Amino acid sequence: MTNHALLDSCPLYQGLSPQDKAYALSYFDAKAKQYEKGEFLHQVSFPLQRFGLVLSGTVQVYMDDIDGHHIIMNHVEPGDLFGEAYAFLGTDAPIYIRAVTEAEILWMSTARIKAPLSPAGPLDQELSNRYVACLASRTLTMNQRVQILSRNTLRMKLITFLSQYAAEKGDTFTIPFDRASMATYLGADRSALSRELSRMQAEGILTYHRNRFQILK
Amino acid sequence: MTNHALLDSCPLYQGLSPQDKAYALSYFDAKAKQYEKGEFLHQVSFPLQRFGLVLSGTVQVYMDDIDGHHIIMNHVEPGDLFGEAYAFLGTDAPIYIRAVTEAEILWMSTARIKAPLSPAGPLDQELSNRYVACLASRTLTMNQRVQILSRNTLRMKLITFLSQYAAEKGDTFTIPFDRASMATYLGADRSALSRELSRMQAEGILTYHRNRFQILK
DNA sequence: AAAAGTCCGTTGCTTTTGCAACGGACTTTT
DNA sequence: AAAAGTCCGTTGCAAAAGCAACGGACTTTT
Secondary structure, three states: OOOHHHHOOOOOOOOOOHHHHHHHHHHOOOEEEEEOOOOEEEOOOEEOOOEEEEEEOOEEEEEEOOOOOEEEEEEEOOOOEEOHHHHHHOOEEOOEEEEOOOEEEEEEOOHHHHOOOOOOOHHHHHHHHHHHHHHHHHHHHHHHHHHHHHOOOHHHHHHHHHHHHHHHHOOEEEOOOOHHHHHHHHOOOHHHHHHHHHHHHHOOOEEEEOOEEEEOO | OOOHHHHOOOOOOOOOOHHHHHHHHHHOOOEEEEEOOOOEEEOOOEEOOOEEEEEEOOEEEEEEOOOOOEEEEEEEOOOOEEOHHHHHHOOEEOOEEEEOOOEEEEEEOOHHHHOOOOOOOHHHHHHHHHHHHHHHHHHHHHHHHHHHHHOOOHHHHHHHHHHHHHHHHOOEEEOOOOHHHHHHHHOOOHHHHHHHHHHHHHOOOEEEEOOEEEEOO
16 A cells, blocks of 8 residues: 655645545556566666655665766765656656665656646646646756756765754754765765765864764854 | 757757747747847846747847856857756846847746646647756756866867767767967967967877868777 | 674875866857 | 057967876675
């Protein structure tokens, strides 16, 4: 059975009554599926038929470059969506999607968005709008990512990255990355990242332990 | 009068009959406006009410970082859209939009997407789908950008950047950037970029003159 | 409890990059 | 035609960052 409590943390379902949630689940033709740690949810160069909502666990969307480096496109935690754009376009998706931990995914279809029932039910337009809003928000998220990656020193990337968390969560927060993933996410080397974090801590800019950070000034 | 020929190069209007184009223009409540070189189309922290289609000229969407560097979010040429996501969400847009050259912009509204007429005309759903497809494509474009920026050496950024053009246009192509903008787009220093390009030319990887490139291997 | 595995900080070394500054080719203005 | 402006390559130098390797703390497995 699908976890209705978690659905509330996803903008697609947020605040809907139980009946409306049930309607929404059928609107998106939602199907849950379980994955083991390390399992691939999608392989390069297949079209992505559906987009996913992470119900539990963590998922990463990434590409590989020639040197064998991963490029993290999207790091997905419970309540977050992935693949909305690919699913709508139906084009080949040159990405890997992999379960970082054991994970449960709710797979959904865009068919009703593209071809609404006629006459459309009262909720249909609302759900369509929510989906489009998610798609638009994705653009904003990626803008933030570009903002980080465009900085030309690692320190500035870090400051931008951490500021974005601080803006949302306050001075103290936990990030969903280990060091290696964080480095990949920032487009940098892990040791260079550790070194820079050390320096910034020594300079009194911040404090941290593992993936928990506190910004001091 | 709006240039109907150019509309055909925009996925929103492509292939529509003249009557359908006229309908589409009213569907999006399209209004054209002229801008001088250097003029701002939008300033930081105002909500963006409409999204734009560049009819002529060039427009850049960018942010500024603390050091006064520009971060190019979107470089927009005739036939391209900008601001689709902000316009739909109606949130504050922390960006500058500026005419790089004299430009004519077709400003459009998302009102009909959010609240379709009922009953909807036969074209309405098609136009809505086209808009959403544009939004989804934007995500893919930004993915490509992230792919470039995630690379950890300038050379790899360059190879990724140029490969993306080569994949689309073949071995020889012209890019829409001068060196300074190209460097900003790659998140790098202009002189470092020039240096790396020189090296790659010396190594026989490519040939270039100004913004025209030929990939040799 | 030992062994294996994971995560992370550290460091030496080399390469890359940013920064600042200059000059040449070319275009536009006056 | 001179002057001003723009664009771009070049270079010296200092700082930054990648790479590789090691070791310690901690967790999980056997």
